[in-house]
Amino acid sequence: MAFVKKIPFFTEEFHHHAVILRTLITFANRSLQSIFSHALPCPDNSSRTNIAVSSVNRLAMLRMTVSSGLQDKTPHTPAGDNRLEPALSTVIDKDASSCEQTRSKKKFQASRSALHDIHQGFKLWRLGTLLGWLDLKLQFRGSSVGPMWVTLSTLIMIGSMGLVYARLFHMNLQTYLPYLSISIILWRTGISDMLQNACTCFITAGSSVRAMRLPWTVQILRMLMRTTLSFGLTVIVPIGVYIWFGIVPGITALLVLPALFLWALNAFSCCMILGPLCARYRDVPPIISSAIQIAFYVTPVIWNASQLGARSRWLLLNPFYSLLEIVRGPLTGDLPSRSVWICAALISLTLWCIGFVTFARSRSRLAFWV
Amino acid sequence: MTTFPLADDDLPTRSASITAHDLSLSFPLFHGGARSLKKSLFGKAKKTIQKNPARTGGEVGLAPGETGVLEVRALSNLTFSIASGERIGLIGHNGAGKTTLLRVLGGIFDTPPEHLTVHGNVVSLIDTGSGMNRELTGRENIMLHARHRGLTSAQQRQLEEDVEQFANLGHFLNLPVRLYSSGMAVRLGFGLATAISPQILLMDEWFMAGDAQFQASAKERLSSVVKNAEILVITSHNLPILLEWCTRIIWLEGGRIKMDGPTEEVIKTYQTSVTEELGE
Numbered sequence: 099m100a101f102v103k104k105i106p107f108f109t110e111e112f113h114h115h116a117v118i119l120r121t122l123i124t125f126a127n128r129s130l131q132s133i134f135s136h137a138l139p140c141p142d143n144s145s146r147t148n149i150a151v152s153s154v155n156r157l158a159m160l161r162m163t164v165s166s167g168l169q170d171k172t173p174h175t176p177a178g179d180n181r182l183e184p185a186l187s188t189v190i191d192k193d194a195s196s197c198e199q200t201r202s203k204k205k206f207q208a209s210r211s212a213l214h215d216i217h218q219g220f221k222l223w224r225l226g227t228l229l230g231w232l233d234l235k236l237q238f239r240g241s242s243v244g245p246m247w248v249t250l251s252t253l254i255m256i257g258s259m260g261l262v263y264a265r266l267f268h269m270n271l272q273t274y275l276p277y278l279s280i281s282i283i284l285w286r287t288g289i290s291d292m293l294q295n296a297c298t299c300f301i302t303a304g305s306s307v308r309a310m311r312l313p314w315t316v317q318i319l320r321m322l323m324r325t326t327l328s329f330g331l332t333v334i335v336p337i338g339v340y341i342w343f344g345i346v347p348g349i350t351a352l353l354v355l356p357a358l359f360l361w362a363l364n365a366f367s368c369c370m371i372l373g374p375l376c377a378r379y380r381d382v383p384p385i386i387s388s389a390i391q392i393a394f395y396v397t398p399v400i401w402n403a404s405q406l407g408a409r410s411r412w413l414l415l416n417p418f419y420s421l422l423e424i425v426r427g428p429l430t431g432d433l434p435s436r437s438v439w440i441c442a443a444l445i446s447l448t449l450w451c452i453g454f455v456t457f458a459r460s461r462s463r464l465a466f467w468v
Numbered sequence: 469m470t471t472f473p474l475a476d477d478d479l480p481t482r483s484a485s486i487t488a489h490d491l492s493l494s495f496p497l498f499h500g501g502a503r504s505l506k507k508s509l510f511g512k513a514k515k516t517i518q519k520n521p522a523r524t525g526g527e528v529g530l531a532p533g534e535t536g537v538l539e540v541r542a543l544s545n546l547t548f549s550i551a552s553g554e555r556i557g558l559i560g561h562n563g564a565g566k567t568t569l570l571r572v573l574g575g576i577f578d579t580p581p582e583h584l585t586v587h588g589n590v591v592s593l594i595d596t597g598s599g600m601n602r603e604l605t606g607r608e609n610i611m612l613h614a615r616h617r618g619l620t621s622a623q624q625r626q627l628e629e630d631v632e633q634f635a636n637l638g639h640f641l642n643l644p645v646r647l648y649s650s651g652m653a654v655r656l657g658f659g660l661a662t663a664i665s666p667q668i669l670l671m672d673e674w675f676m677a678g679d680a681q682f683q684a685s686a687k688e689r690l691s692s693v694v695k696n697a698e699i700l701v702i703t704s705h706n707l708p709i710l711l712e713w714c715t716r717i718i719w720l721e722g723g724r725i726k727m728d729g730p731t732e733e734v735i736k737t738y739q740t741s742v743t744e745e746l747g748e
Contacts, residue, residue: 222618
């Protein structure tokens with residue numbers, strides 16, 4: 099009996115959830131549409147709702163003319179109206195479907211030209227590399243140490259943080275410092291700097307974009323190159339720490355290579371998402387930089403996941419955790435579990451899907467936004 | 469002057485041509501605070517449109533389908549085609565859409581392929597900077613330009629020599645471009661942009677800058693590039709230059725084509741309309 103009683107309750111609750119979910123999905127869909135409706139206007143420059151409205155107006159007008167025509171001869175009957183209805187509804191359907199067709203054609207065209215852009219950009223990879231290198235060089239032009247400042251500032255940060263937090267967390271410096279040094283360089287260059295550069299990757303290229311034709315992908319490659327170079331400069335610090343303490347990571351450390359490749363792919367997709375978004379909405383970059391601040395504290399960067407005890411499995415909900423862990427794990431000796439890898443791969447896949455759609459939908463309008 | 473082979477995908481496969489069919493372009497105005505702008509500009513713009521049809525700038529209006537976004541219609545319903553061998557001059561008021569049209573033809577602003585097809589490789593001399601980074605030295609900018617064109621290192625050296633010789637900047641070539649005088653920057657930008665002969669050359673009016681000696685050498689260099697190009701599109705207010713170089717003039721007004729025809733004919737009409745306006 100209890101079982102039977104439970105079913106309606108369950109279905110009701112289930113239904114309730116489904117309704118909420120559906121509302122959320124429609125809301126998300128609507129907001130996405132409104133964000134990018136400017137990117138993909140209908141050929142006749144009206145959105146789908148406008149088509150519907152205009153069709154309804156036309157329907158009302160037709161109905162008025164017909165009924166007035168009918169009124170001249172015979173009194174207006176609802177039957178006459180009903181006969182008219184199917185014909186009018188096909189008008190609406192035709193309008194909507196033709197707009198739908200051109201829309202899907204446009205979408206197809208947009209993704210094709212986005213792919214073309216990526217292809218052309220990779221052909222010009224030498225330009226992107228040079229631009230990235232010059233960016234880094236320019237940043238430190240005139241200073242006596244030059245780009246080595248990146249290494250020095252990381253060294254100072256890791257040294258001071260290591261001493262303070264090893265005391266605070268009662269950790270052994272010999273195990274804590276290698277962990278911290280890797281975490282900090284990954285977070286600083288791989289996540290924090292990368293996300294902030296991704297925000298500005300298209301905005302800063304504004305003047306050269308208006309002067310000559312260039313694939314947008316070149317700007318993404320430029321930012322990737324800049325980040326990779328500064329990563330290369332900071333990686334000196336953890337190598338030094340490992341040598342200092344005489345730690346030799348095993349052969350499993352080679353798992354870092356596919357993980358770093360995944361990071362590069364993610365950086366690319368972050369540029370495709372944040373680049374257009376920040377160019378269009380100038381409020382996004384400050385929002386992102388504050389979000390990074392918060393993420394820094396809730397992600398095990400300076401603290402260790404094991405400090406959470408049994409609750410550490412909830413960390414999988416933090417996208418930064420799994421991405422950090424696939425690089426850091428092999429180097430600190432505890433290999434990441436399969437769920438961490440799966441989680442990281444899923445995050446990357448999602449980022450790529452969102453990134454490609456964003457890029458494809460906004461690419462043709464980007465030149466107006468920057 | 470040396471000519472350089474072009475990157476793989478730029479290789480001339482067929483003769484150059486440009487076809488525009490019902491080409492329109494609107495700029496969305498996002499970052500100017502659309503809401504307050506809407507009130508002030510929209511009302512004003514409407515009045516000026518009614519009062520003065522030969523104004524500067526495109527039509528300002530609300531973007532259809534999206535509420536609150538203001539847009540400027542810079543080009544509307546242009547239909548024309550340019551065949552290989554034609555030399556086109558664009559004339560019109562400031563803000564008539566000349567430079568915007570050049571940017572569209574140069575592929576900087578994306579337009580749907582059914583409205584515009586351009587065959588042939590394009591070089592656009594639109595900004596004096598032509599994408600130069602002012603923080604970098606002249607030599608580094610030459611290197612960037614070579615990378616952009618996809619030249620090999622041997623060709624890059626050739627380009628460097630060629631530009632160095634033409635620009636005649638001496639030691640300044642090793643200094644950041646921001647230290648250059650505007651004339652020096654034009655020398656470098658011009659030298660770079662004209663080092664490679666394209667099939668289609670798009671040129672804005674800035675190339676008239678520089679001292680007399682530069683003007684003479686620039687003209688010589690430019691005419692050799694122009695001769696090699698299959699299609700030339702230039703904008704200028706300098707009517708004698710247009711008369712000398714162009715075979716056809718397109719007169720733009722408020723983003724629309726007002727007149728399109730042989731050089732002498734259009735320039736004559738243009739001049740009478742300008743004098744009439746001044747006389748009023």
